[in-house]
Amino acid sequence: MDHLAVLLVVIPLSGAFLVPMIGRQGARGYRIALGTVLLTAACATTLLIITARGQAISYFVGDWRPPWGIELRVDAFSSFLSFFFSWIYVAVITFSARDVTHDLNPAALRWYWSLMLLLLAGLLGVGSAADLFNLFVFTEIYSLAACGIISVRDRMDSLEAALKYLLLSAVAAGCILLGISLIYMVTGHLNYGYLATALPAAAAASPRTVLAAVALLATGYAMKSALFPLHIWLPDAHSSALSPASAVLSGLAVKAGIIALFRLFASVLSASPAVVRAMPAFLGVLAVGGMIFGALFAMTQTDLKRMLAYSTVVQIGYIYLAFSVLNPVALTGAILHIVNHALLKGMLFLSAGLIIHRTGKRRIADLQGIARQMPLTMTAFTIGAMGMVGIPLTNGFVSKWYMVLGTLEAGQPAAAVVILLSSLLSALYYFPLVIAGWFGSPPAPEPAQPEGPPSMLWPVLGLGTACLILGVIPGPAIRVLGAAARVLLGQ
Amino acid sequence: MNAAAEIYSLVPAIIVLLPIIGAIACYLVGLRWPAVRDWLSVVTAGATAALSFTLFPAIQEGAVIVGSVPILMPLGLTFRLDALGFLLTSLTAVIWLLATLYSLTYMKGEHGVNRYYAFLLVTLSGAAGTFMAGDLFSFFLFFELMSLPAAVLVIHEETPAAVQAALKYLFMTVAGSLMFFFSMVATFEMAGSVALGGRGLIPEASPIAFLTFAGFVIALGMKAGMVPLHMWLPDAHPVAPSPASALLSGIMIKTGAYGLLRVMYEVFGLEFLQATGWNNVVLVLSVVTILLGSAVAVTQYDLKRRLAYSSIGQMGCILLGMGLMSERALTGDVFYFFADAVAKSCLFLCAGVILKTTGKRDIRQFAGLGQRLPVTMVCFTLAALTLMGIPPLNGFVSKWQLSVGAFDAGMPGYALALLASSMLNAVYYLPIVMTAFFDHPAPAGVAVGAAPLAGGEERARPRQPEASATMLVPMLILALGCAVFALSPGNWPLRLSEAAARVLFSK
Numbered sequence: 001m002d003h004l005a006v007l008l009v010v011i012p013l014s015g016a017f018l019v020p021m022i023g024r025q026g027a028r029g030y031r032i033a034l035g036t037v038l039l040t041a042a043c044a045t046t047l048l049i050i051t052a053r054g055q056a057i058s059y060f061v062g063d064w065r066p067p068w069g070i071e072l073r074v075d076a077f078s079s080f081l082s083f084f085f086s087w088i089y090v091a092v093i094t095f096s097a098r099d100v101t102h103d104l105n106p107a108a109l110r111w112y113w114s115l116m117l118l119l120l121a122g123l124l125g126v127g128s129a130a131d132l133f134n135l136f137v138f139t140e141i142y143s144l145a146a147c148g149i150i151s152v153r154d155r156m157d158s159l160e161a162a163l164k165y166l167l168l169s170a171v172a173a174g175c176i177l178l179g180i181s182l183i184y185m186v187t188g189h190l191n192y193g194y195l196a197t198a199l200p201a202a203a204a205a206s207p208r209t210v211l212a213a214v215a216l217l218a219t220g221y222a223m224k225s226a227l228f229p230l231h232i233w234l235p236d237a238h239s240s241a242l243s244p245a246s247a248v249l250s251g252l253a254v255k256a257g258i259i260a261l262f263r264l265f266a267s268v269l270s271a272s273p274a275v276v277r278a279m280p281a282f283l284g285v286l287a288v289g290g291m292i293f294g295a296l297f298a299m300t301q302t303d304l305k306r307m308l309a310y311s312t313v314v315q316i317g318y319i320y321l322a323f324s325v326l327n328p329v330a331l332t333g334a335i336l337h338i339v340n341h342a343l344l345k346g347m348l349f350l351s352a353g354l355i356i357h358r359t360g361k362r363r364i365a366d367l368q369g370i371a372r373q374m375p376l377t378m379t380a381f382t383i384g385a386m387g388m389v390g391i392p393l394t395n396g397f398v399s400k401w402y403m404v405l406g407t408l409e410a411g412q413p414a415a416a417v418v419i420l421l422s423s424l425l426s427a428l429y430y431f432p433l434v435i436a437g438w439f440g441s442p443p444a445p446e447p448a449q450p451e452g453p454p455s456m457l458w459p460v461l462g463l464g465t466a467c468l469i470l471g472v473i474p475g476p477a478i479r480v481l482g483a484a485a486r487v488l489l490g491q
Numbered sequence: 492m493n494a495a496a497e498i499y500s501l502v503p504a505i506i507v508l509l510p511i512i513g514a515i516a517c518y519l520v521g522l523r524w525p526a527v528r529d530w531l532s533v534v535t536a537g538a539t540a541a542l543s544f545t546l547f548p549a550i551q552e553g554a555v556i557v558g559s560v561p562i563l564m565p566l567g568l569t570f571r572l573d574a575l576g577f578l579l580t581s582l583t584a585v586i587w588l589l590a591t592l593y594s595l596t597y598m599k600g601e602h603g604v605n606r607y608y609a610f611l612l613v614t615l616s617g618a619a620g621t622f623m624a625g626d627l628f629s630f631f632l633f634f635e636l637m638s639l640p641a642a643v644l645v646i647h648e649e650t651p652a653a654v655q656a657a658l659k660y661l662f663m664t665v666a667g668s669l670m671f672f673f674s675m676v677a678t679f680e681m682a683g684s685v686a687l688g689g690r691g692l693i694p695e696a697s698p699i700a701f702l703t704f705a706g707f708v709i710a711l712g713m714k715a716g717m718v719p720l721h722m723w724l725p726d727a728h729p730v731a732p733s734p735a736s737a738l739l740s741g742i743m744i745k746t747g748a749y750g751l752l753r754v755m756y757e758v759f760g761l762e763f764l765q766a767t768g769w770n771n772v773v774l775v776l777s778v779v780t781i782l783l784g785s786a787v788a789v790t791q792y793d794l795k796r797r798l799a800y801s802s803i804g805q806m807g808c809i810l811l812g813m814g815l816m817s818e819r820a821l822t823g824d825v826f827y828f829f830a831d832a833v834a835k836s837c838l839f840l841c842a843g844v845i846l847k848t849t850g851k852r853d854i855r856q857f858a859g860l861g862q863r864l865p866v867t868m869v870c871f872t873l874a875a876l877t878l879m880g881i882p883p884l885n886g887f888v889s890k891w892q893l894s895v896g897a898f899d900a901g902m903p904g905y906a907l908a909l910l911a912s913s914m915l916n917a918v919y920y921l922p923i924v925m926t927a928f929f930d931h932p933a934p935a936g937v938a939v940g941a942a943p944l945a946g947g948e949e950r951a952r953p954r955q956p957e958a959s960a961t962m963l964v965p966m967l968i969l970a971l972g973c974a975v976f977a978l979s980p981g982n983w984p985l986r987l988s989e990a991a992a993r994v995l996f997s998k
Contacts (some may be wrong), residue, residue: 214693303519389665390672393633401676413699416676420669427665435658439649 003049005059005074007463008082008398009125009138011040020110027088030097033113036242037093040120041086047079054483058130066191070201071130073192076484078127080477081259084339087466088346089120095350099357102240103350112152116245119145119253124153126256128332131191132180139176143169143420144255149245150237161236170231177352180210180217183269191270199271217264218282225257227320228290229285231313233296238309243353246305250312251346255338256320262335266326266488284324288418293313295425304362307429308345308466314422315341321415324401330406331485336477337399340387340470342424344396347463348384351377354452354460364433368440374451378437380464385430387467390423394471398478492780496554499989503558503623505572506580507616507633508534514612519865529595536591540584543577550577556984568632569829571625571688574600575825575991578889578984579622579749581747582829583742586836587615589965590734594806596959597734598895603647611735614743616686618722621746627675627685627758634671638664638714641743647726656726657811663723669712674706678758686751691760696767704769708776714747714885716803724735724803729795733843736795740802740813741836745828746808755813756995765816772875778908780807785915793852797896797919798835805831805878806911810891810960811905816966818996820896821887824990826917830877830885837874837969841859844958854923861928862934865956866928870970875920877973880913885977888985 021027050059056075064070069078074082093116100112102435122142129135147169151162179192184201186209190196194294203210223230239251294313301307315337322334354377355370356362371378400419407415451457521528546556551571558825559731561567563810572580617637641666646657677699679685692701713720718929724744728736755764764770766890784803791797809831812824844867845860847853863869873884880890890913894906930995957963976982 034602054520057949098992187770392635404673404676408676412675413702416673420673424662424666424669428663431661431665432658435646435661439654439657441648441649 001046002057002059002113002116004043004050005057005072005128006061008043008047008074008128009072009121009419010039011043012036012121012124016058016114016121019117020115023110024112027097028039029110029113030093033348034090034093034097034119037086037089037120039131041083041090044082044124044422046484047074047355048083048480050074051079052294052480054487058333065190067194070134071193072128072134074128075487076139076480078142078259078486080335080484081127081255081338082124082479084342085123086120086452086484088251088342088463089116089248092244092247092346092350094104095247095456096242099244099353099456100242100359106142108152112149112242112245115145115148115152116248118142119149119248123252127259130193130461132183133190136173139256139260139394140173142253142256144175146249148336149249150241152245153240153242155240157236158240158248161233161240165233165237168223169229172220173378175216175220175223175306179213179220183218186210186213190398191388192263196268196271203271212225214265214269215282216328217269218261221257221261221264222283223284225254225261226316227286227314228293228313228317229286231290231294232314233307238312238349240306243305245361247311247349247353250309250349251344254312255342258316258323258338261277262323262331262488266323266331270490276430283320284299284415287317287320287324291321291418291422292425293464295422295429299318299429301429304355304367304433305349307364307433308348310353311348311426311429312345314340314426315345315388318400318403318419318422321419322406325407325410325412325415326489327367327406327410328482328485329409330403332478332481332490333399333404333406335344335481336395336402336474339396339437339477340467342398343389343467343470344384347380347460347462348388348482349469350456350460350463351381351384353420354456357456358449358452362374364436365392366443366473367433368441370438371451372442376451376457377460378434380460381437382434383464383467385389385434388430389427389472393468393471395467396476398474402478449487496551496552498554498556499558500546500556501558502542502546503556503572504560504568506539506584506623507620509539509542510612510616510619511937514609514616517612518605518609518947521608525604528605528608532612533588533591533595534845535612536584537614537657539619539648540581540588546572546577547581550574550987559625566626566628566685568629569625569686570623570629572623573688573991573994574987575749575994576622576986578794578825578991579745579828582617582832582984583615583622584833584936586741586969587611587738589616589968590738590836590840592961593737593843594734595961596730596792597843598732600731603649607647607735609734610640611738613640614644614738616878618738618746621647622689622749624636626664626687627678627754629760630687631668631671631675631751633669634714634746634750637709637743637746639797641739644739645731645790647735648730648754652726653730656723656730659728662724663713663720664864667710670706670713671710672775674710677706680938686803687757688719689757689760692758693760693761693763696763701769703804704754704759705772707751707758708772708807709752710746711754712776712810714744715751715810716744716780716806717776718748718774718783718803718807721780721803725791725799728799728802729793732749733839735793736914737796737836737839737843740799740839742833744806745809745832746804748806748813748828751810752995761816761996770814770816773810774869774902774905777807777810777814777863778905780804780810781912782807782915785912785919789915789919791919792854794845794923795839795852797854797923798838798842801838801878801916801919802831804912804915805835808890808893808909809944811908812896814900815893815900815905817896818992819891819899820893821995822894823894823896823987825991826885826892826985827889827983829976829988830889833969833972834877834886835965837870837973838878838967840962840969841871841874844962847962848958854926857923857926858930859921859927859932866934866957866963867966868924870966871927871971872919873970874925875916875924879916879920883974885973888982925967
């Protein structure tokens with residue numbers, strides 16, 4: 001059973017190699033990709049069942065033990081995220097089958113499948129890496145794969161966005177690598193467990209070096225996860241990518257940086273006082289900036305996908321703000337919000353993709369009365385919008401409840417107020433769209449047509465159902481996460 | 492009477508669930524068989540009303556009905572139904588039934604009828620749920636379940652004005668619910684519980700406690716149309732179809748006042764508010780609400796807008812009653828919920844008949860309506876007299892109790908505000924009645940008074956039956972409701988109001 005921990009990464013990685021080799025013609029690439037993702041999801045589900053009760057699986061690659069060997073570690077935190085990430089991937093890959101074949105030529109298509117799988121391998125690897133170097137490797141795998149997915153479209157704006165992302169991502173990677181080297185320099189360890197033990201002495205001996213390392217790591221991962229003001233690459237990248245790719249990039253890929261930060265700052269590096277002191281001030285303020293400015297930018301957008309991309313900046317702010325108070329309740333909310341936002345934003349981008357696929361409209365002003373043609377898609381979009389605002393019975397409400405409760409428990413009512421204010425701002429840019437979609441009058445009556453191919457409709461509806469289930473019956477998820485958050489905080 | 496027996500029952504949960512199932516069924520059935528759908532919605536509302544009345548015997552004996560559905564949401568759903576909750580729940584279900592019945596004819600031939608009935612039932616579920624909620628969290632859930640779908644009723648006509656009104660309504664609702672959310676979480680954080688029915692949850696006065704109180708007042712006062720936060724109401728209520736306006740103005744805004752009542756007496760508690768004097772915030776705002784709402788109503792010539800502003804004025808009286816902190820005032824206050832709900836929904840239904848049969852919205856063109864629509868105008872008159880507080884009617888009973896309560900509380904000045912409310916009610920309701928009954932219609936082509944409002948063109952179809960029975964009967968029932976209870980010796984709404992006030996004060 002322990003091998004599942006490594007299979008979680010190895011399966012998508014091998015899939016990524018298989019597709020270009022044997023998936024050249026026809027739909028074979030799609031079938032391999034879907035099979036790989038399903039296998040990964042099954043693996044993640046099993047891992048979640050095993051670890052849900054709080055026990056963790058440590059896997060030593062090649063049976064080389066730390067401090068020399070590579071350790072992979074799957075606990076409730078990472079298996080919970082892996083579970084949702086891989087199932088969202090199933091939805092996205094299913095959706096891609098019809099959508100992407102339109103936009104890409106067959107040669108680019110197999111690279112698309114391959115890169116998508118590579119991205120998944122990187123994302124899952126970030127969650128289960130148990131040493132800094134492998135964390136870095138997985139980070140680079142997913143970043144470069146993301147860059148490839150953006151540029152696979154071979155259009156001017158996509159290439160430009162990919163280049164922008166590549167440059168900033170390289171800067172971030174440099175920061176991360178430098179931070180890791182500094183930490184290795186003062187402690188002599190990369191493995192999380194050994195590092196945590198050695199860090200207090202090292203931090204006492206050379207506090208400035210550790211502080212610099214922490215700052216570099218924070219900057220690097222903040223940039224990877226588009227924390228304001230390092231978000232500038234995100235709107236271009238996410239809006240110019242193919243819609244299913246946007247769903248993955250916006251819903252999942254930006255979260256990898258957060259996952260890494262959570263892991264490092266809440267448990268691994270928290271032995272260093274520099275981390276504990278610098279954290280709230282540093283990340284909390286930036287998060288507030290992201291929540292307010294992201295919302296203001298989102299309001300001024302005319303393009304649907306750009307608006308959704310800016311909304312991601314806002315939601316990232318929520319997660320960071322809740323994390324910055326370092327309270328188990330708020331952290332539960334933050335982790336849950338990683339998943340909730342992944343589901344919601346995935347669904348929103350897929351429904352946007354469906355609208356674009358079906359009508360070719362992507363300007364917000366053109367979406368008047370779109371629900372007459374696409375009622376199911378618009379229902380999903382409405383659920384997504386309500387989740388973003390945090391209306392009860394959607395999953396967004398549950399995570400907001402825990403985030404607000406946690407910030408108040410930590411004695412920071414101002415943070416709670418910011419969270420709620422930002423929710424109101426979300427309503428200001430999501431609801432007009434929903435109202436216009438349902439009640440606006442379409443410019444010209446269109447002939448009745450089926451809403452979209454089932455392979456595109458079902459993933460959207462499936463994600464919508466997941467959002468509602470998590471919103472109505474959050475109990476099991478909360479139990480797993482409550483334990484995970486306490487473990488993460490070492491309480 | 493004290494130490495009320497608690498009866499565990501899931502009837503409240505069924506009352507909430509039934510309309511939701513009915514809504515889904517109505518929508519699906521309506522796709523094929525519109526006629527079946529219409530009656531299905533009436534039956535659903537009727538069944539809900541009947542179900543709520545099955546609880547009457549237990550309530551009459553002073554029992555409290557509790558129930559819970561623990562699996563849902565972070566804290567689970569709980570229900571708690573006492574005299575106050577029962578009075579408002581059964582009232583809600585009955586008025587919903589009447590409005591649905593009225594809709595059968597009113598909505599015939601309109602667009603989006605399927606959607607209309609489905610959302611009418613969903614909002615019923617939410618409104619009934621708010622009155623039966625056993626904790627703030629459940630209250631919030633049902634509050635949202637009522638408020639957000641109500642936006643669909645507001646936007647029903649899909650005119651630009653309706654879309655504007657609905658957006659305004661939606662934003663203010665979301666802002667209010669976020670305020671409520673904050674206060675609810677803060678309460679949970681301070682008290683460790685959000686359960687209603689106790690004597691106060693908040694342990695001590697602190698800045699964060701005041702912030703919590705302010706959040707509740709803003710969130711719930713917004714829904715209740717309290718004055719600086721009422722802006723959405725005069726836009727949203729008139730643009731909705733008339734039966735929906737009746738529900739919006741008759742019941743839904745009451746949920747805000749009801750929530751505030753529970754928050755003041757059960758979350759903060761009587762002693763707490765008496766010690767801190769925070770109830771003065773509500774008192775001052777309520778007086779402003781009475782005066783401004785009523786005064787603006789005088790200047791409105793669109794009937795439904797005048798009614799909407801009148802609602803604001805009436806809500807001021809209700810808010811005043813709960814701020815006075817005396818048992819008698821509270822009795823009058825709870826009875827006022829009842830009196831205003833009956834009268835105001837009656838008035839909106841009458842307005843609907845006038846609009847539907849004559850196409851007139853401008854009250855300056857109402858000359859001769861008394862001859863043309865005698866039943867409607869009699870109902871209208873009766874309801875208007877109730878709101879003025881003319882002696883034998885419901886409104887008098889509640890205003891009397893409220894005024895006496897103001898003296899009890901040692902604040903007789905507030906009785907003047909109630910008098911002013913009655914007087915202003917007369918100023919803006921009587922001219923409508925006078926014009927309708929005693930003015931002769933001007934000859935065609937000559938405008939009466941100033942420039943008539945848009946949409947007021949004559950669509951006269953002379954000598955027709957006034958309206959169908961399904962429209963007249965609900966109006967008549969409501970109009971009778973304005974008079975019958977106050978005149979009959981077995982005035983059970985008043986008995987329930989007294990019981991409710993006693994329970995809130997005995998603690």
